[in-house]
Amino acid sequence: MTLSHDVAGDGPVLVLLHSGVCDRRMWDAQWPALIDAGYRLVRCDLRGFGETPPPDRPHSDAEDVLALLDGLGIARAAVIGSSYGGQVALEIAARQPDRVSAMVLLCPALPGHEPSAELRALGEREEALIETGDIVGATELMVDTWLGPDADESAREAVRQMQRHAFEVQLAAKEFESDEAVVDLTAIQAPSLVLSGAYDLADFRQIADRLPHLLANADHVELPWAGHLPSLERPSAVTDLLTGFLKEKVPVG
Template structure:
């Protein structure tokens, strides 16, 4: 399957991977700014999100992304992943280290992470609402949970639209297929990594970001005191500045 995607710009390649409550539109506010800074951008919708159909068989999101990059003739890229997109980035960097020049992980998930009680209860509430046919209620639960205090009405509406669309696409599928679980070796990752957490995020993701410097050979952690789980939507220009600062050090534009 070819993932629905956008490609634009010239220069070192940066791949933007969305969170599990959004789709590739979550990067709208950073898109042109990063292009203007001299980078070639790729953003895609994983299966069941945005413009990509729900999966009809067992699949690997990491392999889907790699297939997309192969089709575009991209040998190496910086991966920028938000939440679940960060988990996908980590899998790619562990399985194919030579394909990843650097990573920025925004409030990233982690392969094999055991969810806390808080996260487990949230999942149960979401599932109960969806089983009851209350898509609107499940959507609002996600909006209220994942956006921090600095998110404005525009950010809330963006997440609302992306999450509701994902629910509708996934619930309409004939059968549900979760991504295949890959057992990866994080010590295989050699790419430079910036792990970002938000002080107002769920504890699981704050703890993951803080652990990554101990798990990866070349990782640095920074916490954003104003952020929830989706900083690129909460303070778009601040995150664009953060990304450009990191990219200029990791993959300078000629």
């Protein structure tokens, strides 16, 4: 199955991977600016998000993205991942390090991370709301949790629409148990920028703080204004961070 995706622009390839509460539309604000900066962009909906159907068998999102790149004839790319998309980026870079030229990880999740009591409690609240059929309440919980104080109403509405759609699609699908990916982060050689938000849950701040010690070539920057989805909270500020990093690590021309 081919992931629903968009491709535009010319130049070095950037792959944009969305968070687990969004879909590929979360990159709408960065899309034209990165094209104008001279890059060829690919963004996709992972299975069960946006326009991609849910899985019909156990699968790997990292393998899906690699298959998409193979289908597009892309041998090497920089990867930008938000939250769960950051985890997928790490899995891709660990499995096939020669295919990843650079990474930007925004508040990434991490394979094998043991969730804190706070994160487990959030999951339990979400599940309880869903079990009672309160999809609106579960959606609002996600909007309130994952967006920081700088998010305006348009950002909140965007996350609301993307998360509500994901709930509806995934709840109508059959569930599959997939094994947690085991990856060797020491295999990753790509220069990486890890961003975290001062208003994010502690799990993700701790992951971002750890990654420069786990990866061969990574820097960590905490954004004092950000929650968990900085590219939606201050789009232009994140676009500037991305273009500045890419100008140095993935130059155009």
